[in-house]
Amino acid sequence: MKIYVIRHGLTGLNKKKLVNGQIDEPLSPEGVEQAKIATNVIPASIQYIYASPLKRAKQTAKIINSKLNRPISLQAELTEIHMGSLAGKAWQDMEAGLELKQKHRAIEFDYRPQGGESTEEVKKRVLTFLKKINGKHNDHEVLIVTHGGIIRLLHLLEHGNQLLDEIEHISLYTFDLNKILR
Numbered sequence: 001m002k003i004y005v006i007r008h009g010l011t012g013l014n015k016k017k018l019v020n021g022q023i024d025e026p027l028s029p030e031g032v033e034q035a036k037i038a039t040n041v042i043p044a045s046i047q048y049i050y051a052s053p054l055k056r057a058k059q060t061a062k063i064i065n066s067k068l069n070r071p072i073s074l075q076a077e078l079t080e081i082h083m084g085s086l087a088g089k090a091w092q093d094m095e096a097g098l099e100l101k102q103k104h105r106a107i108e109f110d111y112r113p114q115g116g117e118s119t120e121e122v123k124k125r126v127l128t129f130l131k132k133i134n135g136k137h138n139d140h141e142v143l144i145v146t147h148g149g150i151i152r153l154l155h156l157l158e159h160g161n162q163l164l165d166e167i168e169h170i171s172l173y174t175f176d177l178n179k180i181l182r
Contacts, residue, residue, distance in 0.1 A: 001134055001177040004046065005144045005151055006064070008056040009034040010169045013088065020147070021087030021116070022080055026055045034170040035063035041172055046070060048137055050129075051145040052078040060170075061145040070143075077129035080147035081122050084115030104149070106163055107156050126153055127181070134177050154180065 009031025013020050027035065042064055051061035053074040061072050081104075091097040103109045110118040133142060148167040155164045155173070157180045 001138045001142075003130075003133075003142050003144060003175050003177050004043065005146060005154060005173045005175060006038065006042070006060070007148055007151055007167055007169055007171055008052075008054075008060040008145060009038075009063075011056050014169065016090075018088055018090050019083060019086065020056070020080060021083035022054065023087050024054050024056075027059050031056065031169065032059070032063065035060045038170045038172070039064055039067040042068065042143060043141065044068070045141045046143045047140040048073070048133075049143045049145065050075050050078060050133065052076075052080065052147060052150075054079055054147070057145045057147065061143075064143070064145065068143075075129055077125040078144060078146045078150060081109070081111070081149035082116040083111045084113075086111065086114050086116070105152065105165065107153050122149070122153060123157075126150060127157075130177060130181060134181060 009027045011025050011031055012028050013025060015028060046068055049061055049065055049070050049072045051057045051072060051074055053076060058074060065072055086094055091101040094100055107119055112118055151167050151173055152164050154175050158175050
């Protein structure tokens with residue numbers, strides 16, 4: 001099963017180069033415009049849309065759906081990585097921030113000491129969701145509107161140790177669910 005995954009549009013914290021984590025903020029005006037432009041690249045073959053319930057992803061999904069008019073289901077499993085007390089800060093302002101950033105991008109993080117999640121906890125919730133939609137929609141194309149950390153995890157699950165560096169806002173990825181769930 002092929003899934004399309006898109007990152008939400010730009011937010012105020014993104015503009016300030018601060019990590020969002022699970023801070024629930026809306027799109028910036030630029031993010032709204034990005035989402036409107038994205039409607040032109042989303043395949044019309046999409047039958048279902050799943051989105052993180054965080055405002056930035058939910059808002060992006062609704063804007064994209066203005067053209068598709070498909071059912072949108074908000075799924076907590078698609079929420080961004082919970083970074084605990086580190087959310088809202090710049091990497092360089094965190095203790096050992098550059099090392100944390102590398103671990104974050106390599107999907108080798110553990111934010112439990114800061115009140116957040118570990119890699120394994122995020123992986124478990126995302127895989128639970130993917131198994132659920134694989135059984136439900138294996139003959140349909142699905143769009144997932146989520147966050148950079150979740151996209152990075154999906155890429156790692158499909159491609160092994162090949163990492164993604166930057167994940168631009170409104171960048172669209174295609175994943176083979178059969179490879180991820182193997």
